Amino acid sequence: MLKVESINSFYGDVQILFDLSLEVNKNEIVTLLGSNGMGKTTAIKSIFNILPIRSGSITFDGIRLDKKKPHELALLGITLVPEGRKLFPAMSVKDNLLLGAFSIKEKKQIEKNLEWVLGLFPRLKERARQIAGTLSGGEQQMCAIARGLMIRPKFIVFDEPSLGLAPIIVDQIFQTMKTIIKENDSTVLLIEQNVHLALEVSDRGYVLENGHIAMSGPAQELLESEEIQKAYLGL
Amino acid sequence: MEQIISGVVLGCSYALVGVGLSMIWGILKMININHGELYMSGAYFMWVSFTMGMPLVVAAIIGLVCTLLLSALIQTATIRPLFKKPGWNSSPFILTMALSILMQNVALRVFGEKFQNIPYFDDGIYKIFGNINISGQRIYIVVVTVLVVALLMVIIRFTRLGRAIRATAQERDAARLMGVNTARIYLVTYVISGVLAAIAGILLAPIYSVNPWMGSAVQIKGLVVCVLAGLGSIEGAIGAGIILGLAESLSVTFIDSTWKDIVSYLILVVILWVKPNGLFMKKGEA
Numbered sequence: 001m002l003k004v005e006s007i008n009s010f011y012g013d014v015q016i017l018f019d020l021s022l023e024v025n026k027n028e029i030v031t032l033l034g035s036n037g038m039g040k041t042t043a044i045k046s047i048f049n050i051l052p053i054r055s056g057s058i059t060f061d062g063i064r065l066d067k068k069k070p071h072e073l074a075l076l077g078i079t080l081v082p083e084g085r086k087l088f089p090a091m092s093v094k095d096n097l098l099l100g101a102f103s104i105k106e107k108k109q110i111e112k113n114l115e116w117v118l119g120l121f122p123r124l125k126e127r128a129r130q131i132a133g134t135l136s137g138g139e140q141q142m143c144a145i146a147r148g149l150m151i152r153p154k155f156i157v158f159d160e161p162s163l164g165l166a167p168i169i170v171d172q173i174f175q176t177m178k179t180i181i182k183e184n185d186s187t188v189l190l191i192e193q194n195v196h197l198a199l200e201v202s203d204r205g206y207v208l209e210n211g212h213i214a215m216s217g218p219a220q221e222l223l224e225s226e227e228i229q230k231a232y233l234g235l
Numbered sequence: 236m237e238q239i240i241s242g243v244v245l246g247c248s249y250a251l252v253g254v255g256l257s258m259i260w261g262i263l264k265m266i267n268i269n270h271g272e273l274y275m276s277g278a279y280f281m282w283v284s285f286t287m288g289m290p291l292v293v294a295a296i297i298g299l300v301c302t303l304l305l306s307a308l309i310q311t312a313t314i315r316p317l318f319k320k321p322g323w324n325s326s327p328f329i330l331t332m333a334l335s336i337l338m339q340n341v342a343l344r345v346f347g348e349k350f351q352n353i354p355y356f357d358d359g360i361y362k363i364f365g366n367i368n369i370s371g372q373r374i375y376i377v378v379v380t381v382l383v384v385a386l387l388m389v390i391i392r393f394t395r396l397g398r399a400i401r402a403t404a405q406e407r408d409a410a411r412l413m414g415v416n417t418a419r420i421y422l423v424t425y426v427i428s429g430v431l432a433a434i435a436g437i438l439l440a441p442i443y444s445v446n447p448w449m450g451s452a453v454q455i456k457g458l459v460v461c462v463l464a465g466l467g468s469i470e471g472a473i474g475a476g477i478i479l480g481l482a483e484s485l486s487v488t489f490i491d492s493t494w495k496d497i498v499s500y501l502i503l504v505v506i507l508w509v510k511p512n513g514l515f516m517k518k519g520e521a
Contacts (some may be wrong), residue, residue, distance in 0.1 A: 072414075
């Protein structure tokens with residue numbers, strides 16, 4: 001579904017991504033791992049064309065993403081649940097969700113999606129009128145995920161969903177993620193620092209080191225590999 | 236009592252200009268120094284149409300539409316390209332200052348320095364609240380302001396466009412990810428603000444006369460209103476506008492009218508001292 005081929009990205013004159021290539025096939029959950037500063041966020045920004053790539057290509061079902069404007073990606077069924085949630089802090093939960101469906105024109109469709117999403121997250125239904133900025137960390141993450149689901153996306157990118165959350169909340173969220181993917185027939189690219197959690201839930205993984213892919217393979221293999229265990233799991 | 240009414244009328248024009256300025260500040264994150272000149276444009280376009288023989292109402296509408304187009308032109312041709320260049324965030328201030336000087340001088344060149352008159356929309360004098368006299372023009376000002384502001388509030392709170400505007404102001408990148416064309420939102424916001432300024436200019440032209448410098452004082456008061464309200468607070472700008480108008484008007488009863496403007500600036504200083512986030516901002520909001 002998503003094909004990233006040899007992309008190079010820069011911030012000004014500083015190169016961050018070096019010939020980065022990765023692939024996500026339909027209905028897979030693929031994880032992109034790497035410590036801070038290795039280029040994960042830059043990769044996301046490049047995929048969504050918020051940071052234009054200097055060379056290489058990014059294709060989604062044959063369509064060149066790097067030639068599209070960021071606001072056109074939602075129309076293709078691609079959603080990002082951003083790092084740090086990036087909710088609209090002064091707007092209510094409901095308004096945030098409605099914004100998530102901005103690219104949909106038919107009111108009925110939006111209503112249906114809203115019902116589905118609130119069904120997945122009953123906590124949000126309770127707090128529909130609450131101002132998003134006042135939600136707890138876990139609720140905000142739920143809201144961000146719910147907002148991303150409002151277009152019933154074909155392809156979802158989760159950027160560090162576990163960041164700053166209590167372990168029990170993280171577990172809940174990852175469980176819900178699995179349900180969503182099954183119910184919605186989606187494909188997922190997961191960016192995570194929590195290696196164990198990410199590899200447990202994924203089919204395949206890539207390891208990003210200093211802007212290029214150092215390792216890749218089936219998730220189980222990576223989990224069992226010595227390098228991963230030493231570098232990321234402290235074993 | 237007459238002073239209070241004067242104050243409310245004055246406050247309406249401050250509110251219209253302040254709301255527009257506040258919108259540009261809150262959404263485009265820039266200070267629009269040529270806002271006073273958009274106010275002036277509304278008045279001049281109306282005056283030109285009127286002198287060409289159009290009925291007053293038609294002339295007013297022409298004034299509005301022309302300023303709308305002018306705002307769109309300014310935003311697309313000068314402001315948008317500037318935003319695309321990295322590191323130019325402080326430049327819209329200088330750009331709009333340059334535009335302000337340009338527009339004032341163009342007006343001076345084309346129309347001359349003479350103060351031009353426009354007749355009142357309504358020549359009648361009405362009695363309200365018993366036996367207080369108020370001119371029809373002033374009633375127009377208040378009624379139109381209330382209607383326009385109410386319409387704006389409805390749009391911002393309850394429509395898809397309004398949500399998109401709020402989202403762009405609060406988290407621009409996330410808004411883009413949801414499919415909001417933020418470049419278009421910037422244009423729409425700037426144009427709405429320009430139209431608000433033009434409405435104020437058209438409403439007040441019969442009272443204060445049309446001249447190339449009519450925008451300057453309004454610009455400064457508009458900025459005061461914005462800061463008083465709390466930067467980016469649109470509802471606050473309405474309240475702050477009325478308060479400022481009332482304060483100025485009432486102060487005339489106690490102080491010489493030449494000190495009127497100083498009252499506004501004094502209020503600004505005191506409020507900033509006591510409530511630096513503005514009168515209407517909740518704690519912790521930026």
